[in-house]
Amino acid sequence: MKSRRLVVFLFLSAVFFWGQVFAEEPIRIGLQAPITGSFAIEGQMARQCVEVAAELINEQGGILGRPVEIIVADDASNPRDSALAAQKLISQGVVAAIASYGSSVTEPAADLYERNRVVCVAYGATAVRLTMGKERRYFFRTCGRDDSQGEFFARFAVETMGWRRIAIMHDNQTYGKGVAEETKKYLEPYIREGRAEIVYYDAITPGDQDYSAALTKLRESNPDVWYYTAYYPEAGLLVRQAREMGITVPFVGSNAVPNEDFVRIAGLEYVVGTFMTQEPLPQDLNTPKAQEFFAAYRAKYGDIPSSPWPIYAADALFALAQAIENAKSTKPDDIAQAMRTMENAEGITGPIVFTERGDRKGVPYAMYRYNEKGQLELFTP
Amino acid sequence: MRVFFEQLVNGVTVGSFYALVALGYSMVYGVMKLINFAHGDLFTLGSYLGYTFLVWGAAWITERAGLWWGVLGAILFAFLANAGAGILVERVAYRPVYRAGRLPLVVSALGMSIFLQNAIMAVWGPRFQVYPSDLVPVASLRFLGLSLPLLKVVILFLSLGVMFVMYWIVEKTEFGAAVRATALDREMATLLGIDVQRVILFVFTLGPALGGMAGVMNGMYYRSIQFSMGWNYGLKAFTATILGGIGNIPGAMVGGVLLGVIETLLAGYIPGGGAWKDGFTFLILILVLIFRPTGILGEKVAEKV
Numbered sequence: 001m002k003s004r005r006l007v008v009f010l011f012l013s014a015v016f017f018w019g020q021v022f023a024e025e026p027i028r029i030g031l032q033a034p035i036t037g038s039f040a041i042e043g044q045m046a047r048q049c050v051e052v053a054a055e056l057i058n059e060q061g062g063i064l065g066r067p068v069e070i071i072v073a074d075d076a077s078n079p080r081d082s083a084l085a086a087q088k089l090i091s092q093g094v095v096a097a098i099a100s101y102g103s104s105v106t107e108p109a110a111d112l113y114e115r116n117r118v119v120c121v122a123y124g125a126t127a128v129r130l131t132m133g134k135e136r137r138y139f140f141r142t143c144g145r146d147d148s149q150g151e152f153f154a155r156f157a158v159e160t161m162g163w164r165r166i167a168i169m170h171d172n173q174t175y176g177k178g179v180a181e182e183t184k185k186y187l188e189p190y191i192r193e194g195r196a197e198i199v200y201y202d203a204i205t206p207g208d209q210d211y212s213a214a215l216t217k218l219r220e221s222n223p224d225v226w227y228y229t230a231y232y233p234e235a236g237l238l239v240r241q242a243r244e245m246g247i248t249v250p251f252v253g254s255n256a257v258p259n260e261d262f263v264r265i266a267g268l269e270y271v272v273g274t275f276m277t278q279e280p281l282p283q284d285l286n287t288p289k290a291q292e293f294f295a296a297y298r299a300k301y302g303d304i305p306s307s308p309w310p311i312y313a314a315d316a317l318f319a320l321a322q323a324i325e326n327a328k329s330t331k332p333d334d335i336a337q338a339m340r341t342m343e344n345a346e347g348i349t350g351p352i353v354f355t356e357r358g359d360r361k362g363v364p365y366a367m368y369r370y371n372e373k374g375q376l377e378l379f380t381p
Numbered sequence: 382m383r384v385f386f387e388q389l390v391n392g393v394t395v396g397s398f399y400a401l402v403a404l405g406y407s408m409v410y411g412v413m414k415l416i417n418f419a420h421g422d423l424f425t426l427g428s429y430l431g432y433t434f435l436v437w438g439a440a441w442i443t444e445r446a447g448l449w450w451g452v453l454g455a456i457l458f459a460f461l462a463n464a465g466a467g468i469l470v471e472r473v474a475y476r477p478v479y480r481a482g483r484l485p486l487v488v489s490a491l492g493m494s495i496f497l498q499n500a501i502m503a504v505w506g507p508r509f510q511v512y513p514s515d516l517v518p519v520a521s522l523r524f525l526g527l528s529l530p531l532l533k534v535v536i537l538f539l540s541l542g543v544m545f546v547m548y549w550i551v552e553k554t555e556f557g558a559a560v561r562a563t564a565l566d567r568e569m570a571t572l573l574g575i576d577v578q579r580v581i582l583f584v585f586t587l588g589p590a591l592g593g594m595a596g597v598m599n600g601m602y603y604r605s606i607q608f609s610m611g612w613n614y615g616l617k618a619f620t621a622t623i624l625g626g627i628g629n630i631p632g633a634m635v636g637g638v639l640l641g642v643i644e645t646l647l648a649g650y651i652p653g654g655g656a657w658k659d660g661f662t663f664l665i666l667i668l669v670l671i672f673r674p675t676g677i678l679g680e681k682v683a684e685k686v
Contacts, residue, residue, distance in 0.1 A: 172656045203656035204648075207613050209603040212391035213648035214655050220384055233509060237605060244530065264511045265605040 026069035027062075027330060029054075029320060030089035030118075031313065032099035032109060034077035042101050045310035046123065047072055050098060052297045053314040063321045064328065070317075075100055079108050086112040094118060095330045098316040101309060103127035110139050117332045119339065121320060123312035128178055131357040138336050140354050142312040142319060142347065144363035146175050149254060149277045150182030150229075152365035156277070157225055157252075158190045160367075160381055167200035167223035167249070169214070169230075169238075176230030177203070179254050183227060199223050204234060211238050212245065219247050229254040236265025243270040250275060255365075263374045275379060276368045279308040280349070284366065284378045289318070290348045315347035322352075388649045389642065394533055394602075396641020397540040401595035402618035403625070403633040404547060405588030411564045411628035412584045414483060418490040419470060420592055421615020422497035425608060426466055427593025428600040429505055431459040432512055456539075456597050463593025464586045470497075471585040494615075502608040509605045536598045543591065544634045551630055560584070564628065620666045626676025635677060640665075 031050050034043035054068045062068060071092055073085035082100060086109040089097050097113055100106045101124035113120035114136050122130065122141040131139065157163045166187065170180035180201070190196035200221040204214050215238070218226065226242075226249050228235055235257040242251070253262075255278035263271045282294070282304045293314060294304050305311060322345035324330055327338035345352040353361040369379040402424055409417045434455045442451045474493040478485045551557040562570040563580040571577050599614075600606045617640065625636025640662065647654045647661050654661075669676065 169655075202653055205655070205659050207610070209599065209605075209610070210391070210395045212394070213388060213645040216384060216387055216391065217649050217655075233605070233607070236509075237603065240604065261509055265509055267514055267604075 024066045026067045027064070027324065028069050028071055028092065028094045029317065030071050030073060030092070030094035030097035030099070032073045032075050032082070032085045032089060032097055033313070034101055034105070035072065035074035037076035037078065037081075039077040039101055042124065042307060042309055043074070043077070045305045045307060046098075046101065046313040048301060049297065049305060049310040049314040050317050052293065052300060053317045056293065056296055057317070057321050063324050064330075068317070068321065075105055075109065077102060077105055079105055082106070082109045083112060085109065090116045090118055095324070095332065096121065096320050096335060098123060098313055098320075100125065103130060106130065110136060114138050119320070119332050119335045121316035123316050124309040127174070131355075131359045136358065138332060140316075140319070140339055140358040140360075142315040142349070142352060142360055143309070144279065144365065145359055147178045147182035148363055149365050150179050150184075151186045153183050153227055153252065153254075153277050154186035154190065154196075156367055157227070158187070158196050161225070163224040163250075164195065165197055165199045165222060165224045167218055167221060167226045168198060169200070169218070169226065169228045170203050171206045171230035171234060172203035173206065173230065175256065176254075179229035180227075183229065200226075204238070206230065206234055208234075209237060211241050215242050215245055215247060218242070218249075219245065223249050225250050225252060227252045227254070228257065231256045232259055232262040233265060236262045239266040239270050239274060252277060252367075255279060258368065258370075258376055263370070268374050271370045271374055272372055274370050276370075276376065277365055278368055278376075280364055280366045280378075281308055281368075281376065282306070282311055285311070285348060287346070287348060287350055289346050293348050311348050315349055315352060318347050319345045319352045319354075322346075384649075388645050391649075392642035392645030393638055394537060394641070395645060396621075396638035397537050398595055398599055398614070398637075399617050399621045399640050400544065400634045400637025401540045401598075402592055402614055403621040403637045404544065404630065405592045406618055406622045407625075407628055407630060407633035408547075408551075408584045409588050410622070412560060412580060413475075413486070415475075415486050415490065416619070417588065418487070418615065419474070419493035419497055420588065421611035421613075421618070422494050422501070423463060423466060423470070423589040423611070424592040424596040424599075424614050425501055425606070425611035426497060427459040427463045427589075427596030428606045428610075429501055429510070429596075429608075430462045430593065431455040431597025431600055432510055432606060434458040435513060452601065455601075456594055459593040459597035460590045463596075464590035466593075467586045467589030468582065470589070471582065475585070494611075498608055498611065505608065507608060509607050512600050512604045512606070514604065532602060536602060539598070540595070543594070544630070547587075547591075548630050556583075617662070620662060622676075623666055624669055624676055626678040629676070629678055632676055632678040639677070 031047060033046040034040060035047065050070055054070050057063065058067050071089060071094060073088045075082040075085040082105045086099065090112065096119035098121050099109050100122065103125040106122050106125035107130065110120050110130065117138060119138045123143055125141060126143055126146045128146055157166060168180050168183055170176035184198060187196050187198060200218055200223055202214065204211055228238060228251065235253050239251055252275040258276045258278060297304060323335050323338040323342055326342050327334040339354055340356060343353055350364055355361055367379040368376040371377045405420050406417060409415055442454050470493055474489045475486060478489050551560055559575045560580050562575055563577050567577055621636035621640045622633050624640055625632030643665065644658055644662055648658045
């Protein structure tokens with residue numbers, strides 16, 4: 001009992017203390033994340049990251065001299081609960097919301113925020129249509145777009161590695177085809193200069209088990225590199241079957257390939273040495289903001305986050321804080337305008353600058369490679 | 382030419398899996414005039430049973446008798462266990478609705494398919510399961526400058542062997558005559574003293590057993606299995622059955638192998654064909670249904686009279 005009384009005392013004195021520092025009302029920012037459901041781990045890490053970011057901001061004087069208050073709503077990673085969570089945040093009067101993980105979950109919420117004129121910053125929604133479909137004036141995202149890694153791959157393959165004969169394989173679905181087409185587009189200047197050549201460009205059928213026909217064709221095209229831009233189950237089968245057929249060309253997978261099941265399906269012996277284009281993992285970020293943030297996060301939770309996505313949630317808060325600071329206003333229209341024009345926001349993943357449509361400019365991708373233990377390692381040529 | 386030959390071998394391998402699954406479809410259709418939609422999921426069940434056997438029991442056999450006996454044990458186990466599952470499915474889902482006509486039977490089969498798929502997911506989980514690589518032989522044969530995994534060759538010959546045994550049972554034995562008689566006219570067969578119930582049980586046991594065997598061989602060959610994979614195989618095998626002539630055992634074999642080869646050549650030789658492979662496959666199904674509904678080998682019309 002005594003300890004509870006002590007906690008209450010400390011809490012009250014803390015409130016009193018905050019009250020003295022921030023005489024003004026807090027700025028409420030919502031976080032919509034999958035706290036429960038099949039991606040609960042992502043949601044919980046996102047909450048921890050955003051809360052640590054909020055503490056850092058408050059320690060440094062808050063936004064416009066006011067403290068930040070984070071209100072969390074659970075969308076359980078399904079579109080129906082996503083709409084409910086968005087309603088909840090809107091009715092609690094948040095000035096902006098960080099929402100959410102997964103494109104199909106984010107979409108209904110983004111529509112609600114748009115209708116109620118609340119700025120929405122997505123942190124794990126990469127589908128192209130979110131920004132390039134119908135126009136949304138209040139929607140932004142700190143993560144990349146599915147197709148922007150095509151640009152990264154094209155540059156990396158030709159300029160860094162000097163691969164000339166390039167094979168691109170996708171699965172004819174939105175994500176895979178999007179990345180493949182974008183890669184092709186960004187390879188075109190190199191092709192005109194004669195520095196690259198697309199020797200294979202075709203789709204496989206997802207859900208099949210035998211890819212020997214496609215792989216025989218791939219081998220006959222004699223590529224220097226083989227870029228596969230779709231999901232892990234087929235990637236695992238493809239890598240295994242290719243290596244068993246004696247195809248040794250370097251394999252590069254897009255960011256939906258690397259995970260535990262990819263390693264299991266392909267087999268560790270075949271996975272070692274495969275490349276992946278993907279968002280930098282938390283342990284490989286070293287901007288000044290990252291060092292500050294990870295120190296605070298580690299002090300509280302003992303380790304840094306294991307997934308790249310929660311970092312983008314923290315970055316969403318840093319971006320919003322800077323935009324509100326620049327706008328000197330918490331009106332949604334002013335915030336949205338400031339988000340579009342600001343050039344001074346520093347995030348954990350580097351500078352945060354948005355395009356007119358709300359996409360992040362110059363999202364960093366990195367080349368990773370599987371090591372002998374089946375772990376991803378940053379690749380430096 | 383070497384590449385063409387290699388693609389041909391690829392096609393025949395895929396095709397022999399289709400053919401094994403198609404056999405079960407064709408037999409059940411021949412006797413019951415029922416498209417057994419649960420067949421694809423029985424195939425999945427077989428691959429999971431074989432997986433469980435390999436993980437839990439084969440190490441013991443492999444240590445004592447060698448790799449191939451473990452493999453053979455898993456195939457046999459899946460064959461027998463799936464035969465049991467087939468009997469159970471017949472008892473639960475088909476026998477109560479035989480007299481209600483063909484449509485309730487088809488709906489019941491669809492329901493069974495959904496049930497099986499979800500039951501497999503509930504028991505083994507939604508993730509991919511991977512056959513243990515140290516329990517599957519990886520030796521290769523060299524043949525005409527091609528490197529063929531020994532397992533591929535074994536699977537090919539095993540499925541061909543099974544098909545010939547099936548053909549022999551149905552065409553040359555007395556019991557086979559009873560099966561054919563039931564297929565032609567069930568009431569007349571009953572009047573002539575044929576135990577129709579036994580014939581029905583036979584096709585519902587052997588069909589799933591062959592499907593299970595295909596499932597476990599498929600798992601060994603491609604390593605990774607998932608609860609929903611039966612749907613795709615079911616569709617392909619169904620196409621193969623139509624292609625070869627439904628209700629006709631050599632037809633199912635020819636249809637399966639032919640479908641595998643057509644698919645492979647499309648993916649291998651048409652520019653951008655990989656993306657269109659399944660589109661072409663089902664286009665063939667539609668064309669066959671329009672222009673030659675009896676399939677390539679067709680039903681033996683003379684016997685129908």
